[in-house]
Structure formats: C-alpha cells, structure tokens
Amino acid sequence: YEGSSAPSQDVVVAGAAAYGFGRPGVIFDGSDDELTLASVPFPTGANPSEIWALADQQELVSVAGGIRAFSYGGATNAASRQIYRNVTGGANRAWALSGDGVSAVSASSTLVDYSGRHVTRNIFSPTDVGVDVDGTGVNLSAAYAPNTGATRTRIGATPSDTAGGFWKGQIAAVLVTSPLSTAQAAQLLAYLKSRGGIT
Numbered sequence: 001y002e003g004s005s006a007p008s009q010d011v012v013v014a015g016a017a018a019y020g021f022g023r024p025g026v027i028f029d030g031s032d033d034e035l036t037l038a039s040v041p042f043p044t045g046a047n048p049s050e051i052w053a054l055a056d057q058q059e060l061v062s063v064a065g066g067i068r069a070f071s072y073g074g075a076t077n078a079a080s081r082q083i084y085r086n087v088t089g090g091a092n093r094a095w096a097l098s099g100d101g102v103s104a105v106s107a108s109s110t111l112v113d114y115s116g117r118h119v120t121r122n123i124f125s126p127t128d129v130g131v132d133v134d135g136t137g138v139n140l141s142a143a144y145a146p147n148t149g150a151t152r153t154r155i156g157a158t159p160s161d162t163a164g165g166f167w168k169g170q171i172a173a174v175l176v177t178s179p180l181s182t183a184q185a186a187q188l189l190a191y192l193k194s195r196g197g198i199t
Helices: 182-196
Strands: 012-014 025-029 035-037 049-057 067-073 080-088 091-099 104-108 116-124 129-133 152-155 168-177
Touching: 049 067, 049 080, 049 182, 067 168, 080 116, 091 116, 091 129, 104 129, 116 182, 168 182
Parallel strands: none
Antiparallel strands: 012 025, 025 168, 035 152, 049 116, 049 168, 067 080, 067 152, 080 091, 091 104, 116 129
C-alpha cells in the first residue's frame, strides 16, 4: 500500500459481505487511496497490450472529472496507459487513454452507463486505443503511435508523482494481457462477467 496519507481502512481486501461484487476485491473510498508498484512489468513503448478490469464504479454522475481504475507507464497521461471513468453527455462513461510521449489520446464507450459493476476492456495497439464495456463493442480513437514509459503501475489513481483522480468503488480484478484473438477475448469476457455476477 502506498497512499497520500497514512494507511487506513479505506483500502481493504473485502470478503463476501462487502458491497460491490460480494466477493474479494479492493475497495477505494474516492478520496486519497491507491496501490502503487514502483515498476512496470507490462508492455511499454509501442508494444501492444490489453487491460481488462472487473470493477464496481460508485462515483456519482454529478461529480465531474476522471477517476482512474488502473494505470501503468510514465508519470504523465502522455506516457501511460489507463482505464478511467469520466462524465460525458450527463452520464458516467468508461474511457481508455494512452499517450504518444507528447500528448494523450483517448476513446470512450458511449453505449453503457459506467455506474455499478462492469467488465472493461482497453486495447492498446501500435496504431490506436480502444475501449469496450461488457462486450458491447470496441470504440477506437484516432490514429496515434504509443510511447509508454516505465515509471510505475498504479491501481485506483492517476500515475502522476502526486496521485489524484482517486477511484470510488471496488476493483475485483485487473489483468494486463498481450493482444487477444476474438475467441480469447470472448472467453475472458465470459469468465469475468460470471465472476462479477454480470449478465
């Protein structure tokens, strides 16, 4: 655990009685908690990857701004890969973000209200970034060339030196994979939806 204040009970490994999925996961209170690994054991530079998250997003739509479920790479948006929630068109939406080393490129899912329990798939290829929620379809960004750094990996907040954008809700699983085939993605989606009780 690494946070902006002393460790508290706000970040907990929750058992079956916890809110959210009713099964083990990490709960964040949305104010100052995050988990940090001071390295990046995942694809960096222009190497492709996917990030999958099984998460319960509890921030209200009335609270503007991006909150991060997971990020890795450099300390800036321009050098990292992220799953986050933001408000667009009066609704919570899931976003994927990646940078080319100078600026950040993002894509959002406009088909699902990103409140409550969902499976999010973010795709980071050598040419674009995409996001899919619950298997409703991948929305791709404009073309770009990723340039992901290797500073840190973080759950529940931005990758910046001073963490922000704190997640509110439970995160039950985060998986970073190589690019998946259609069949592999379908299998992983079915497994995560079953684990999270998502129909």
